[in-house]
Each structure stands twice: as structure tokens, then as C-alpha cells.
Amino acid sequence: MSEKTSTKSTGLEGIVAGQSIISQVDPTGDKLTYCGYDAHELADKSCYEEVAYLLIMGRLPSQSELEQFKSQLVKERKVEEPVRKLFTQLTPDSHPMDRLRTVVSFSSMFDPDNGDNSYEANIRKAIRLVAKMPAFVAGSFLIPEGKELLESNPEFSHAKYFLHLLTGKEPDDFFVKVFDASLILYAEHGFNASTFAGRVTMGTQSDIYSGVTSSIGTLKGPLHGGANEKAMEMLLEIGEPSKAESWVREALAQKKKIMGFGHRVYKTQDSRAPLLKELNKKLSEHLGNTRWYEIGDTVERILKEEKKLFPNVDFPCASLYYLLGLPIQVYTPIFAAARTAGWCAHDIEQSENNRLIRPQCDYVGESNLQYTPIDERK
Numbered sequence: 049m050s051e052k053t054s055t056k057s058t059g060l061e062g063i064v065a066g067q068s069i070i071s072q073v074d075p076t077g078d079k080l081t082y083c084g085y086d087a088h089e090l091a092d093k094s095c096y097e098e099v100a101y102l103l104i105m106g107r108l109p110s111q112s113e114l115e116q117f118k119s120q121l122v123k124e125r126k127v128e129e130p131v132r133k134l135f136t137q138l139t140p141d142s143h144p145m146d147r148l149r150t151v152v153s154f155s156s157m158f159d160p161d162n163g164d165n166s167y168e169a170n171i172r173k174a175i176r177l178v179a180k181m182p183a184f185v186a187g188s189f190l191i192p193e194g195k196e197l198l199e200s201n202p203e204f205s206h207a208k209y210f211l212h213l214l215t216g217k218e219p220d221d222f223f224v225k226v227f228d229a230s231l232i233l234y235a236e237h238g239f240n241a242s243t244f245a246g247r248v249t250m251g252t253q254s255d256i257y258s259g260v261t262s263s264i265g266t267l268k269g270p271l272h273g274g275a276n277e278k279a280m281e282m283l284l285e286i287g288e289p290s291k292a293e294s295w296v297r298e299a300l301a302q303k304k305k306i307m308g309f310g311h312r313v314y315k316t317q318d319s320r321a322p323l324l325k326e327l328n329k330k331l332s333e334h335l336g337n338t339r340w341y342e343i344g345d346t347v348e349r350i351l352k353e354e355k356k357l358f359p360n361v362d363f364p365c366a367s368l369y370y371l372l373g374l375p376i377q378v379y380t381p382i383f384a385a386a387r388t389a390g391w392c393a394h395d396i397e398q399s400e401n402n403r404l405i406r407p408q409c410d411y412v413g414e415s416n417l418q419y420t421p422i423d424e425r426k
């Protein structure tokens with residue numbers, strides 16, 4: 049590999065690393081499609097269960113297929129006893145993403161299809177993972193903090209059940225609609241870092257739990273999913289709309305990164321952000337609390353003017369989740385739970401048309417050094 053090529057591909061920027069029929073991410077930010085369907089329209093008119101079906105099965109379900117899928121998800125919400133016990137062993141000072149990663153990895157041992165990596169078994173495992181994620185997130189977060197994990201109400205949709213577990217209250221329909229839309233927009237996004245990590249894992253003929261475990265570890269970082277928590281911490285630090293402009297200008301002067309802004313693929317806008325911003329506005333007005341929206345709007349304006357940087361999906365989601373009364377430390381685990389449908393779809397796609405993913409590196413270190421026995425070294 050020539051030096052020029054390796055420099056150009058730092059961080060694999062601009063490299064097409066494979067083919068997929070799961071989602072199309074238009075770099076202009078005009079369009080995002082899931083299996084050919086506009087993700088905005090899905091966020092507006094569909095529900096997370098239908099989108100999970102679409103991503104995993106590759107097509108929209110009929111009415112009866114959707115009903116059956118929903119019942120399967122409800123049935124699979126159950127968390128096995130050893131996993132419940134594991135919740136109590138997790139330490140409250142650990143990061144909730146570390147806890148979630150541990151729980152998902154451990155739970156593979158209780159999956160009846162463990163060891164079977166056929167297409168059919170992978171579909172069943174994907175459905176189980178999607179169904180159990182809300183309890184994995186809530187249980188691994190709440191129990192180490194000395195709180196309770198509520199029982200599932202089978203009448204509740206996936207989004208309602210998830211919000212109920214996290215807040216301990218039965219959420220109103222508007223909250224559920226907004227949360228559901230955020231889960232749909234978090235569900236899938238091409239060869240992002242966590243999905244790619246999962247595909248690399250699947251490419252060795254490993255298994256879907258290992259793929260999702262790799263993905264969770266990758267999503268944790270603040271340059272990826274961890275940005276939604278950091279973005280909310282920033283909004284809280286700014287505190288008041290009147291302080292937003294000076295805070296951002298000062299941060300930029302100090303060459304600080306503003307979390308929730310910028311994107312590797314989108315160089316103008318992230319297609320998901322405007323819709324989430326709109327939902328954020330509606331929710332703020334519904335609650336009579338526009339403080340976070342106003343701060344966010346100012347931060348957005350200054351970054352656009354000064355750096356031509358745009359908010360990504362994590363920025364509007366941060367204050368959206370805050371307004372929904374969710375603790376900041378579960379924002380990235382929520383992202384993980386939503387993205388599980390996309391991760392599993394990619395892991396299955398990789399497995400069905402597999403070739404080991406193994407790039408090369410351009411060695412730039414020394415060579416021909418003489419080995420000196422240790423007792424002769426200075």
C-alpha cells in the first residue's frame with residue numbers, strides 16, 4: 049500500500065467496505081432509507097416493532113405478521129433468573145454501557161439457540177435480543193442503583209414498556225410517540241462504527257451475541273453513541289439560554305469538541321436531526337419548558353456560522369430524553385437497545401454472504417533492528 053493511499057484512508061474515511069441492502073445513508077443528509085423506505089416516514093407513521101421486523105426480515109410485515117411479531121417480542125421480554133442475579137452483582141460505579149455489555153454477553157448462555165448459527169436460529173436470537181434489551185438496559189441500570197425492575201405489562205408496546213421500565217411511571221401517549229420515533233431513528237445507520245465492529249465479529253463465523261457485544265463496546269465511546277450523554281452534560285453546564293452564545297464561543301476558542309455535532313458521512317446536515325429537533329420543540333412546548341431547546345438552538349446557530357458544523361442524531365436526542373425524565377447515564381444504553389435491530393440485521397446479512405473482514409495496515413515502523421539479549425541492553 050502506498051503512503052498516499054494509507055493517508056487518504058485514515059479512519060477508513062471514504063472507503064466503501066462492503067455492500068448492504070439494509071439502509072442507505074445519503075451524505076447530503078436529504079434522505080435516509082431503511083430497506084428502501086424513508087426513515088422519516090417510518091418515524092412518523094410506524095412503530096419500533098414494525099421497523100425492527102423490516103430491518104431483520106428485509107420487508108414490511110402484513111397486519112397478521114406484525115401482530116405475531118409483537119406477541120413474540122412480548123413473550124421474549126422475560127429475563128432468565130441467572131441474568132436477574134447478575135444485575136445484582138454489577139457495581140453502581142461502573143458505566144451503564146459496561147454493565148449492558150456484560151449482561152448481553154452473559155445472556156447468550158441461556159439462549160436456547162446458543163451454538164446454532166443457522167439463518168433461522170439467528171432470526172430467533174435477533175428477536176430475543178430486541179425483546180430483552182429494554183429489561184437488560186433497565187435492570188443493569190436500576191438494580192445496582194438499589195432500585196426495582198418493574199414487571200412487563202404485555203399490553204404495552206415496545207416503546208411504552210421501555211419508558212415504563214426506565215421511569216417507573218405509565219407514560220402518556222405523546223411521550224410514547226416521541227420516544228418511539230427516537231428509537232426508530234436510532235435503529236439503523238449503515239456501516240457506522242458499532243455496526244461495522246459487529247460485522248467484523250460475524251465475519252469470523254462467530255455468533256450474533258458476540259457481534260452485538262462487540263457493537264455495544266464500540267457504541268460506548270463519546271465519538272459514537274456516548275455523545276448523547278456528553279451533549280446533555282454540556283447543555284446542563286451552559287444552564288441558561290442567555291449564556292449559550294458566550295459558552296460556545298469560548299469553547300471554540302479553546303478548540304474544544306462540541307459533543308453531538310459533526311459526522312463522518314454527513315458534511316452538511318444529519319438527516320435525522322431536523323425531525324428530532326422538531327419533536328424536541330413540540331415536547332418542550334407540551335411541557336412548558338423550552339430552556340434546553342433554546343440553548344440547543346443557539347449552540348446550533350453558532351456552530352453553523354463559525355465552523356459549518358451541524359448537529360447529529362445525538363444532539364436533539366439528548367434534551368429529548370432529558371425532557372422525558374430519563375437519567376443521563378441511560379441515554380447511550382437506550383441507543384444500544386434501539387440499534388440492536390440494525391446490528392442484528394447486519395450481523396445476519398454478513399453471515400449469509402460472508403467473507404472474513406481482514407484489511408491490511410501500512411507498516412511505518414522500523415525494520416532490520418538487531419536483537420540484543422536482555423542482560424546486554426542498556
Ligand SMILES: CC(C)(COP(=O)(O)OP(=O)(O)OC[C@H]1O[C@@H](n2cnc3c(N)ncnc32)[C@H](O)[C@@H]1OP(=O)(O)O)[C@@H](O)C(=O)NCCC(=O)NCCS
Pocket residue numbers: 059270271272273275304305306307308309310311312313355357360361362
Ligand atoms: C463525529 C466525529 C467523530 C467525526 O469525526 P471525523 O470525521 O474524524 O472528523 P474530524 O474529527 O477529523 O473533524 C474535522 C474537523 O472538524 C472539527 N470538528 C468535528 N467535529 C467537531 C465538533 N463536534 N466540535 C468541534 N469541532 C469539530 C475538527 O476539530 C476538525 O477540525 P480541524 O480540521 O480544524 O482539525 C466528530 O465530528 C466528533 O468528534 N463529533 C463529536 C462527537 C459526536 O457527536 N459523535 C457522534 C457522531 S454521530
